[in-house]
Amino acid sequence: MFVIDCPHCGPRDQAEFAYAGEAHIARPANADELTDAEWAGYVFMRRNGKGLYAERWWHAAGCRKFFNMLRNTATDQIHAVYRIGERPPEVKADLPRTPSGEASIGSGNDAVKLVRDTGAGDA
Ligand SMILES: [Zn+2]
Numbered sequence: 001m002f003v004i005d006c007p008h009c010g011p012r013d014q015a016e017f018a019y020a021g022e023a024h025i026a027r028p029a030n031a032d033e034l035t036d037a038e039w040a041g042y043v044f045m046r047r048n049g050k051g052l053y054a055e056r057w058w059h060a061a062g063c064r065k066f067f068n069m070l071r072n073t074a075t076d077q078i079h080a081v082y083r084i085g086e087r088p089p090e091v092k093a094d095l096p097r098t099p100s101g102e103a104s105i106g107s108g109n110d111a112v113k114l115v116r117d118t119g120a121g122d123a
Contacts, residue, residue, distance in 0.1 A: 068086075
């Protein structure tokens with residue numbers, strides 16, 4: 001269990017909220033001109049990375065409003081919550097290198113890739 005600080009209501013138990021997908025997915029302006037593959041990409045394809053991730057949440061059992069959250073998907077640490085329409089705040093997150101030693105290929109953990117690409121993780 002963790003506590004989510006709703007930007008409209010304040011801190012509440014996670015059970016009151018529902019995950020609503022990746023944040024900041026803009027609807028295409030030219031929707032009538034998209035191919036089926038392009039439309040499927042807009043509807044279904046998400047980054048789904050490991051680490052800091054912008055998510056949309058819904059306070060289903062509270063104010064029933066949507067808001068955005070910057071959360072580390074590896075640790076569940078919440079770095080920021082902000083209202084719809086606001087820009088995500090700059091955060092300095094200590095992203096986990098990787099507790100499991102996962103391969104850089106196929107890993108969604110961009111922080112691990114950065115460390116490995118620079119050779120800084122070869123200790
Ligand atoms: Zn709320």
